[in-house]
Amino acid sequence: MLTMTFLGVGSAFAKRNYNANILFELWRDEWDGNVPPTPPDDTLLVDFGVTGPLALYALKERPGFEYLRTPSGGISYPAIRKVFITHQHADHIGGLEEMALMNTFVFNDRNTGKPHKPEVISTINILVNLWDHSLKGGLNTIQNRYALLQDYFFIRALIACKPGHNTFSVGPYVFEIFPTDHVHIERKYDWPSYGLFVSNPKGGAAFYSGDTRFDYPAYMRMMERATICFHDCQLFDQQESVHATLSECRTLPAAIKQKTLLYHYGDGFDDKALAPALAEFKGLARPQERYHLFPVRPDRSPDRPLT
Ligand SMILES: [Zn+2]
Ligand SMILES: [Zn+2]
Numbered sequence: 001m002l003t004m005t006f007l008g009v010g011s012a013f014a015k016r017n018y019n020a021n022i023l024f025e026l027w028r029d030e031w032d033g034n035v036p037p038t039p040p041d042d043t044l045l046v047d048f049g050v051t052g053p054l055a056l057y058a059l060k061e062r063p064g065f066e067y068l069r070t071p072s073g074g075i076s077y078p079a080i081r082k083v084f085i086t087h088q089h090a091d092h093i094g095g096l097e098e099m100a101l102m103n104t105f106v107f108n109d110r111n112t113g114k115p116h117k118p119e120v121i122s123t124i125n126i127l128v129n130l131w132d133h134s135l136k137g138g139l140n141t142i143q144n145r146y147a148l149l150q151d152y153f154f155i156r157a158l159i160a161c162k163p164g165h166n167t168f169s170v171g172p173y174v175f176e177i178f179p180t181d182h183v184h185i186e187r188k189y190d191w192p193s194y195g196l197f198v199s200n201p202k203g204g205a206a207f208y209s210g211d212t213r214f215d216y217p218a219y220m221r222m223m224e225r226a227t228i229c230f231h232d233c234q235l236f237d238q239q240e241s242v243h244a245t246l247s248e249c250r251t252l253p254a255a256i257k258q259k260t261l262l263y264h265y266g267d268g269f270d271d272k273a274l275a276p277a278l279a280e281f282k283g284l285a286r287p288q289e290r291y292h293l294f295p296v297r298p299d300r301s302p303d304r305p306l307t
Contacts, residue, residue, distance in 0.1 A: 001026070001027050001029075001030045001031070001292065001293075001294070001295075001296075002024060002025070002026055002170065002171070002173050002198070002200070002292075002293045002294060003024070003025045003027075003040075003290045003291060003292055003293060004022055004023075004024055004206070004290070004291045004293050005022065005023045005024075005025070005059070005065075005288065005289065005290045005291070006020065006021070006022055006263060006285055006286070006287050006288065006289075007019070007021040007022065007023060007045075007051075007052060007055035007056060007059060007287070007288070008020055008021060008049075008051060008055050008287050008288075009263040009264065009265065009284065009285045009286065009287045010051075010091075010264070010265065010266070010267070010287075011091075011234065011243070011264050011265060011266045011267075012089060012090070012091040013266070014265070014266055014267050015267060016267045016269075017265075017267070017269075017287050018049075018051040018052070018054065018055035018058075018287060019047070019049030019050060019051045019052060019055070019091040019092065019094075020047070020049075020091065020092075020211075020232075020263050020264040021045060021046065021047040021048055021049050021051075021052050021055065021091075021092065021095075022045070022046040022047070022208075023043065023044075023045055023056075023059070023080075024043065024044040024045075024046065024170060025040035025042075025043055025290075026040055026041050026042040026043070026044075026170050026171040026173070027040055027041055028041050028171065030296060034063070034064070035063045035064040036064050039067035039079070040067070041171070042081055042082070042170055042171060043079060043080055043081045043082065044081065044082040044083070044084060044170050044175075045080055045082070045083045045084070046083075046084045046086065046196065046208070047083075047084070047085060047086055047091075047092035047093065048083055048092075048093065048094075048095035048096055048099060049089075049090060049091035049092050049093065049094045049095055050090050050091060050094030050095060051091070051094075051095070052094065052095030052099075053075065053095045053098050053099075055287075055288070056068060056075050057074075057075055058288065059288050060075060060076075062288060064290065067079050075102070076107075077099055077102045077103050077106075077107055077116070077118075078103065078107050078116045078118075080099070080118050081118055081119065082118060082119045082120075082121060082168075082170070083096070083099075083118055083119070083120050083121065083153075084121045084122060084168070084175070084196070085120065085121070085122040085126055085127075085130060086122075086180075086193055086194050086195065086196075086210040086211065087126065087180075087182060087191075087192065087193035087194065087210070087211060088126065088129055088130060088133065088134060089211065092211070093130060093134055093135075096120075096130075096134075096135060097135060097138045097139060099118075100135070100139055100152035100153070101138075101139070103115050103116040103117065103118070103152065104116075104142065104151075104152060115151070115152060117152060117153055117154050118153060118154070119153065119154045119155075119156055120149070120153035120154070120155055120156070121156040121158065121168055122157070122158065122194070123157065123158050123159065123160050123177070123192060123194065124157045124158075124159065125192045126192050126194075127149065127155060127157055129192075130149070131148070131149040135149065139152060156168060158177055160177055160178070160179055160192075160194065161178075161179065166178075172200070172201050172202075173198055173199065173200055173201075174198070174199045174201070175196050175197075175198050176196065176197045176198075176199070177194040177195070177196060178194060178195050178196075178197060178219075178222070179192070179193070179194060180193045180194060180195045180209065180210045180211065180212035180213075180215075181212055181213045181215045181218065182210070182211045182212050182213065182242055182243075183242050193210060193211055193212070194210055195207075195208055195209045195210035195212060195219075196208040196210065197222050197226070198293065200293070200294040202294070203294075204227045204293075204294040205222075205225050205226045205227060206226055206227065206228050206229070206230070206293050206294075207219065207222050207223050207225075207226035207228075207229040207230065207231075208229075208230045209229075209230065209231045209232045209244070210232065211232055211242070211243065211264065212232050212243070212244060213241065213242060213243065213244060214244035214245065214248035214249065214251075215244075216251075216252060223252075223256050223260075224256070226259070227259065227294070228259055228260075228261070228282075228293070229256065229259055229260040229261070230260070230261050230262075230263055230285060231244060231249060231260050231261075231262055231263070232244050232262075232263065232264045233245070233246055233249050233262035233263065233264060233265050234246065234264070234265070234266065235265050235266050235268055235269065235271075235274060236266070236268075243264065246262075246274070246277055246278075247277075249262065249281070250277055250280060254280070257280050257281045257282070258281070258282060259282055260281050260282050261281070261282050261283055261284065261285040262278070262281055262283075262284050262285065263284070263285040265284060269284060
């Protein structure tokens, strides 16, 4: 079974919620109840922004997330096996330097001294820029020597829009990347950013928009197929916004809205004036709560948190 927990649901500048980053957890066997009986068999972070370390630090205190905690009460970074990067904004990558340094100096192998290395997954263009433009500044020198991205992570490079090269798997679940219309240099898609379409081979799919402007024609077929959708949403209108605004999201077909949870929202989310517009949707995604993405039991719903 696959669960999805937002470390946070906030916009890049939100202070009441952490950055919109996600922890996916895989168990080979289904479990009942609200709290898993064992740690997951695999884990995947989708993005790890500037608030990521604090968000994980808080999450490890919640029931069923104890495996993220070290005996002394810190974050057990080796519990994170894979990290997928949607794009290079700091609310999506700002926590990676801490993760890399902790895995190198705190969670290294006691016998060999080798760092603990999770897998970093993204497209080649994002991975190259992630190192050259972002991580290199803080990570390119380890005591007495130079270091590269592969000193901290196993690298898996994808190629967008090329069948066979645009997916990765967590257990039996297939994560397909698709380009999102987030920030332009000169034209659509020329600054790379990606969303995810997660398929369950036994049926069901989840659409995760990543950071994007409103572009329903591009996402329509995926959103129609999905059993649940998670869509970027900025709560206020803005000319040339790089995010989908709530007004734009309201133009989605009613059947799509009813299976869509909004995330990446600002701190005004509980303003009563927004309630009628938000009521058209499945709701706002909730932070630090575990969603069972493809429940096998009819009394479980993927939009209802387990904890
Ligand atoms: Zn963002
Ligand atoms: Zn962004």
